[in-house]
Amino acid sequence: VKWEADNMRWSFVLYLIVIFGGLAYMALIGLVNG
């Protein structure tokens, strides 16, 4: 059960990293180029 819960949590955390990491990267690009 622990192993499965860890995988679920990894999916959740990875998606949040991609989303907020992507947003931060794009905001940085916009601000630096602007």
Add this chain to the structure above:
Amino acid sequence: LKKALRNNGLSLFFGLIFFLALLGQALTGHALFNEEQLAAGLEELTLGQYLASSSFAVDVSENWQSEYLQFLLYIFATVWLVQQGSPESKELDQTGLESDKEQLVGEYSNEKSPAWAKVSGWRRTLFSNSLALTMGLIFILSWLVQSIAGHSAYNEQQLKNFEQPVSWGEYLVSPEFWNRTLQNWQSEFLAVGSMVVLSIYLRQRGSPESKPVGAAHDDTGMTG
């Protein structure tokens, strides 16, 4: 490992096709950008330079914001609005936030309930709205990023055309910003409405987005 892959199939599948599509967008966007640079007699960008350009950032973020708005509205609207016959809808008499008993909170929580569902006060209120709040936060941030990157890309275009750059405030009320925004919104709203309405009479066997194949057309809120 095989079991772990199977149990996380949906998140892995969508994560994978997201990266493939983004890669395709980057490569084709780079090629298109350079075609336009050449036509204007300007220097070409390397792929790395294109990935760090506001042109790429605005194209990505404008699509992100509309998708998160779509799900945000869907999450909220389905609390209060129903559609007879749609598996995407709750039962017709279930509108609203529902009782603590139905929502398994406070005294109705069970031993496996998340900790913040068991307590009362601000923690339960926050956890009770955490999905919509997070989708809403991502929507607002993506839209903000679209405006920042879009402003920068728009001004680069203005300069190429020997025209005056605009301020961020001016960009926010410009046809360019709203055209980029609304062209994405209209398609999302049509797609969500279609999902609600088409699933009344049409089926996909085995999909939780559909009613069971043999369910009556006027059955509401059933998933197969």
